[in-house]
Amino acid sequence: MSLTETSLFEAVRNQYLYKLKSRLGLFVAMAGTQVLALLFSMGGVASYGRGSQYLHISVKYYSSDIVIWFTILWIFFIAAQITARDEQNIDFTFVSNRLSGNLSNAAFLVTAALIGGITAILSGFLLRVIIYFKGGIYLSSQNFIAAPDVVFTGMAVTILYLLLFGALGYFCGVLARLSPVFIVLLIGLFFFGGWFVPRSILPAQVIVFFRVESSLALLTLKVMITMVLLYACSFILSNRLEVR
Amino acid sequence: MGMAAMAIIPLLIIFVLVALLVAKSSIFSLRHNLQFWLVTGYILLLLAAPALIPLLPAENLADVKMKTVSEMDIVSEMAGQGDLYTQALQGSPEQAEGAFVLEQWQFPCHHDSMIEIMENPAYKNGFAENSVTIVTEKKDRADGMIEIVNYATRTIIEGVDFSDRVKPDVALHGNVLQVTGPQRLEVVLGMFSREFAAAQILGKDTAMLDGAKSTHNRIVPGSQLLYLRIPADMEVQTDIPIAYVEE
Numbered sequence: 001m002s003l004t005e006t007s008l009f010e011a012v013r014n015q016y017l018y019k020l021k022s023r024l025g026l027f028v029a030m031a032g033t034q035v036l037a038l039l040f041s042m043g044g045v046a047s048y049g050r051g052s053q054y055l056h057i058s059v060k061y062y063s064s065d066i067v068i069w070f071t072i073l074w075i076f077f078i079a080a081q082i083t084a085r086d087e088q089n090i091d092f093t094f095v096s097n098r099l100s101g102n103l104s105n106a107a108f109l110v111t112a113a114l115i116g117g118i119t120a121i122l123s124g125f126l127l128r129v130i131i132y133f134k135g136g137i138y139l140s141s142q143n144f145i146a147a148p149d150v151v152f153t154g155m156a157v158t159i160l161y162l163l164l165f166g167a168l169g170y171f172c173g174v175l176a177r178l179s180p181v182f183i184v185l186l187i188g189l190f191f192f193g194g195w196f197v198p199r200s201i202l203p204a205q206v207i208v209f210f211r212v213e214s215s216l217a218l219l220t221l222k223v224m225i226t227m228v229l230l231y232a233c234s235f236i237l238s239n240r241l242e243v244r
Numbered sequence: 245m246g247m248a249a250m251a252i253i254p255l256l257i258i259f260v261l262v263a264l265l266v267a268k269s270s271i272f273s274l275r276h277n278l279q280f281w282l283v284t285g286y287i288l289l290l291l292a293a294p295a296l297i298p299l300l301p302a303e304n305l306a307d308v309k310m311k312t313v314s315e316m317d318i319v320s321e322m323a324g325q326g327d328l329y330t331q332a333l334q335g336s337p338e339q340a341e342g343a344f345v346l347e348q349w350q351f352p353c354h355h356d357s358m359i360e361i362m363e364n365p366a367y368k369n370g371f372a373e374n375s376v377t378i379v380t381e382k383k384d385r386a387d388g389m390i391e392i393v394n395y396a397t398r399t400i401i402e403g404v405d406f407s408d409r410v411k412p413d414v415a416l417h418g419n420v421l422q423v424t425g426p427q428r429l430e431v432v433l434g435m436f437s438r439e440f441a442a443a444q445i446l447g448k449d450t451a452m453l454d455g456a457k458s459t460h461n462r463i464v465p466g467s468q469l470l471y472l473r474i475p476a477d478m479e480v481q482t483d484i485p486i487a488y489v490e491e
Contacts, residue, residue, distance in 0.1 A: 053428075055399060063436060158439075
């Protein structure tokens with residue numbers, strides 16, 4: 001019998017720090033994903049063309065939208081991945097229980113969201129430098145130096161979306177571990193849900209629920225509540241998984 | 245102040261990260277790990293980018309090194325489109341809305357009573373250069389001088405004036421006046437827009453509002469014509485369509 005009791009906070013902290021070090025490869029994957037998205041962004045995220053007798057104009061718009069979307073996909077997939085059996089076995093090397101394991105995973109995903117959100121927006125600056133030196137086009141000074149409020153607002157909203165999709169990915173991962181049938185159901189709901197379920201709960205409509213929000217405070221509230229609910233459901237469902 | 249903050253904050257963060265790297269701390273015992281260095285190097289690169297941007301020469305940006313046009317002038321130029329040719333036919337192209345002189349030539353021709361105007365069929369990549377509208381006026385005196393003025397209205401793209409990039413050329417060889425139309429100008433204009441994440445809270449850029457409709461209003465194609473003033477005793481021979489000033 002142990003002479004010292006480990007508090008939940010200490011157990012979570014130890015597991016969190018270990019997972020942060022052991023899962024560094026996931027952040028390498030994040031960097032690779034964002035670099036790939038930057039390459040796609042070099043062609044512009046939108047364009048417009050027009051011609052006349054003496055003139056042919058092509059206007060290209062650049063931003064780090066593609067990097068943000070790729071980062072969202074990244075956190076969704078790593079969140080689902082860390083629910084895999086091999087990843088969960090890490091928890092058994094510590095004095096822990098399912099709750100501390102899940103909490104440390106959630107803490108890891110929150111850290112990943114913070115790092116992903118900051119790097120995704122900062123990649124917009126790297127894109128500006130690349131386009132500046134790439135040459136071959138007339139580059140407008142509009143938004144070339146981004147205003148601080150635009151940068152920090154972009155970071156905040158991106159982090160919120162990453163938190164949301166991280167929680168969603170974790171929930172989907174837990175469902176998939178419970179039964180492979182859920183994988184088929186989730187894919188079917190995403191692609192063909194419109195045929196079977198009310199429109200109001202389709203994934204696209206759920207995303208609109210967050211996308212139409214123009215108040216940062218209300219968006220934060222929506223995301224936090226959704227995130228807590230998703231993690232709570234994940235924690236409860238994961239208790240139904242078999243013990244080692 | 246904002247620019248200074250955007251440059252200084254990343255440098256401070258880099259300094260703190262480097263200081264932590266050399267400090268003895270359990271989490272940074274990773275520093276011999278290749279993955280750690282890859283991630284750290286990438287983050288340092290991203291932090292250096294906003295510090296570098298204010299240092300880049302602004303003179304290389306289109307609306308800094310070229311003339312820009314105000315929104316009011318763009319509206320005015322749009323309203324005046326089509327007026328140049330009409331005014332030229334009446335012998336007063338300088339009175340057209342927004343018209344200005346791009347270039348002018350004078351050629352003495354004391355011994356010639358006939359001039360042949362030819363269009364130079366310059367080919368570029370298999371396509372003929374664009375022709376240019378020519379309006380001719382006979383002077384009321386035989387002064388032996390051919391005067392050619394290139395009138396134009398402004399060519400504006402996203403607030404940047406490209407007028408001096410669209411120019412015809414004229415050369416007199418004996419009694420043959422060779423006109424070369426302006427090379428078709430191919431412009432690729434790059435602009436940075438707000439990320440959707442920031443636009444959701446702060447609203448879209450003014451330039452991105454209404455999408456193509458906004459861009460349509462900020463592109464003015466501009467027009468060109470060559471106004472020829474020939475001596476009273478000279479006749480013009482040509483196969484290309486030429487307009488004459490109405491008597």
